Amino acid sequence: MSKRQRDSREYARRMKLIQERATARRGRLRVAYSAIGAVLLVFAVMIVVKLGSGAGGGGTAPSALPTGAAAAEIIQGVTTVPAATLDAVGKGGAQVLPSPITGQPALTDGGKPLILYVGAEYCPFCAAQRWPVVVALSRFGTFTNLGLTTSAADDSYPNTPTLSFHGSSYTSQYIAFQGVETTTNVRKNGQYEPLDKLTDAQAQILQKYNAPPYVPQESAGSIPFMDFANKAVLAGATYSPELLESHTHAEVVAAIKDPNSQLGRAINGNANALTALICRITGAQPADVCSSTAVKAFQGEFTNVGQ
Amino acid sequence: MSASDVELDRSLVQPWVPLTSLVLSVLGLGVSVYLTIEHFTASTTLACPETGALNCLKVTTSEQSAVLGIPVAVLGLVYFVVMLVASLPILWRSGHPAIRYGRLAMAAIGVLFVFYLVFSELFTLEAICLWCTAVHVLAVALFALTAIGTAYADPSDL
Numbered sequence: 001m002s003k004r005q006r007d008s009r010e011y012a013r014r015m016k017l018i019q020e021r022a023t024a025r026r027g028r029l030r031v032a033y034s035a036i037g038a039v040l041l042v043f044a045v046m047i048v049v050k051l052g053s054g055a056g057g058g059g060t061a062p063s064a065l066p067t068g069a070a071a072a073e074i075i076q077g078v079t080t081v082p083a084a085t086l087d088a089v090g091k092g093g094a095q096v097l098p099s100p101i102t103g104q105p106a107l108t109d110g111g112k113p114l115i116l117y118v119g120a121e122y123c124p125f126c127a128a129q130r131w132p133v134v135v136a137l138s139r140f141g142t143f144t145n146l147g148l149t150t151s152a153a154d155d156s157y158p159n160t161p162t163l164s165f166h167g168s169s170y171t172s173q174y175i176a177f178q179g180v181e182t183t184t185n186v187r188k189n190g191q192y193e194p195l196d197k198l199t200d201a202q203a204q205i206l207q208k209y210n211a212p213p214y215v216p217q218e219s220a221g222s223i224p225f226m227d228f229a230n231k232a233v234l235a236g237a238t239y240s241p242e243l244l245e246s247h248t249h250a251e252v253v254a255a256i257k258d259p260n261s262q263l264g265r266a267i268n269g270n271a272n273a274l275t276a277l278i279c280r281i282t283g284a285q286p287a288d289v290c291s292s293t294a295v296k297a298f299q300g301e302f303t304n305v306g307q
Numbered sequence: 308m309s310a311s312d313v314e315l316d317r318s319l320v321q322p323w324v325p326l327t328s329l330v331l332s333v334l335g336l337g338v339s340v341y342l343t344i345e346h347f348t349a350s351t352t353l354a355c356p357e358t359g360a361l362n363c364l365k366v367t368t369s370e371q372s373a374v375l376g377i378p379v380a381v382l383g384l385v386y387f388v389v390m391l392v393a394s395l396p397i398l399w400r401s402g403h404p405a406i407r408y409g410r411l412a413m414a415a416i417g418v419l420f421v422f423y424l425v426f427s428e429l430f431t432l433e434a435i436c437l438w439c440t441a442v443h444v445l446a447v448a449l450f451a452l453t454a455i456g457t458a459y460a461d462p463s464d465l
Contacts, residue, residue, distance in 0.1 A: 028458035036451045039418055043425065043447075050429045096353075123355035154433055155355075156365045190433065222354030236354035 050190075063159045065148045066249055075146050077253035078131065078163065079138040083292055085268065086135075088259035090297035092269020097298075098226065098234040098277055100305045101214050106230055107205070109176035113229035113281045116178050117165060118206055121185040122152035122192045125237040126224040127162035128244060131252065133226070134163055135271035139289045140278060141172025148249055152185040152192065157241035161249045166195055174282040175229075178202065182223070209233050229281050231305045238273070239266045273298055280305040320399045324456035328394035328449060335445040336387040342367065342380040342438055366436035371427040379424065383442055386417050390449055402462030414453040417446040 066074060107114045117133060119126030127150065134143065147164035151157060165179025180202060183192035198206065209215070210225045210233070219235035226234040243263050244252060255263035276298035279290035289295065346367055355364070366372065372379050392398070393410040401407070421443045428435055 024461065025459065028461070029455065032454035032458035035454050039447060039450065042422060046425060046429055120355065125353045125355050128353070156368055187433070219354050222356060224354070238353070240353060 063150055063153065065150070070250070071148050074148060074249045074253050075143075075163075078134050078256060079143055079146070081135050081138070081256055081268065081271070083289075083294070085257060085259050085264075086272055086275075087293035089265050089268040089272065090294060092259075092264075092272065093239060093262070093266035094269035094273040094298075096236075096238040097273050097301060098228060098232040099215065100232045100302060101209070101230065102304065104209075104230040107227060108229070109178065112172070112174065112176040113231075114176045114178065114227075115229060115278070116180070116202060116205060116227040117224065118180045118182065118198070118202065118210075118226075119165075119224040120183040120192065121149050121164055121166070121181050121195065122155055122183055123223055124151040124155055124157035124160045124241040126181075127151040127157075127160035128239060128241040129224045129226075129237040130163045130165070131244075131256070131267045132238065132270035132274055135256065135267060136274035136278065137170065137172075137175075137177055139275055140174050140282070140286070141170055141177070144169050144171075149185060151241070152187075154187070157245060160241045160244045161247055161252055162244075174285050175278060210235055228277055231281055232277055232302070238270045268294075273301070277302050277305060319402055319460045319462060320456045321459055324452055324459075325394065325396040325399040328399075328452045328456065329391070329396070331445050331449050331452065332387055332391035332394045335442060335449065336384070336391055338438060338442050338445070339380065339384040339387050342442065343378070343384050345438075346372070346378050346380040363436035363438060365434040366428060366432055366439055369427075369432050371424070371431060382420070386413070386420075386446070389413055390417070394449075399456065404462070407457055407462070411453050411457045414446075414450040418450045421446050 065071070107116070115137070119129070134146065137143070145168045147166060147168065149162055149164040151160040151162065153159050164181055166181040168179060170177040170179070180196045180198055182194065182196060182198065184195050186193055205227055206225060209227055209230070210222070211220045214233050215225075215235035222235050224234070224237060228234075243266050247255070247263070252263065252267075255261040256267050258264045259268065272294040275289065276295045279285075279295055280302045282290070284290040345363075367380070374382065390410075390413060393406070393413060398406055398410070424439065425443060428439070
């Protein structure tokens, strides 16, 4: 066999080998692409099923609420906590306080310092925070039409018992209060149903002050958010909803009346902190509230909060 | 053309695969480190997101956030460490079956776990964590890349 023939045979052998390997590679890659396609298909099916079920689904229903006289008794209990009980608690379980801010234009409504609360009924942290807010504000004025609700049944700390500012109003000779609940605690099409709409002014406050440097980066944009007349802000709850777990509304009110209970100390202690802050804003008015032992417990705090 | 002019392709993987898989592994590791730190420290932020559907806290504090007592964030961290090592170019150039198919098996396990986690987010928790979603996307991309890279050549042919 000549060299030319040998070379030609070797050339043919190599070309055949290349073709065989190319065919085998195409086969292997086909399997790989099929596997990738199958993975993407699984995700697509999950998303389509989710969107399909969401269109008719209403989510998990929250637990039943007290009504009639039982509801009225709960509202009465939380809005009329005896001063002696609050004095006995003092600082209680208050550890997280609103952060003072300086150099901002005064936030007012009708000539009175405005306290703005933005939350949502689904939110368990808002649920926890409403109790001390209502206890504190009830020392400066009167709520009407406060509602009872729970946090969402399908969120963390499900069914946390709480109050709702939706549809309520507040009158005080010292301060103004606006409570906004942006959503209900029930889902529709996968989202909690909208409830109160922020006014333009409220949205601007939220956009400016619910962000660094006024609140920590990790809390920015979160709820509950509170603005205390542009003198202090609070993003997040001041105690954990875990304390309210498995409690009914009536049990929470009973705990509030007991200065020795852990829950009562948490709620009343945080209410006293808010009361002390609001006293700085109102210029220590009303005098009986702002000179109370409960407020004096926070004497060293909020010293840089001006009127 | 003579036989000596016909070169056989003796590479085990496409040239762009090792570097790309390494980058994906590093990104996944970075997000996993963040989620692990969050898992052990972030519960002190007592707040809800303004939108209920995007809720990292709900996802990262749920029952599904741990498997056999091990936080999913930690499992993700371990997964990306293993994939990072397996994606080193020197290991992509190895024809050892244990390395090639071990890497592919690991990538496949990652995707199966992502199926479970996405199912939990969509149907059990009804909440999405964007950071977790980033990890899921990276794990799926790593699987795709590993499958394509592994299918490119059969070491026994070379």
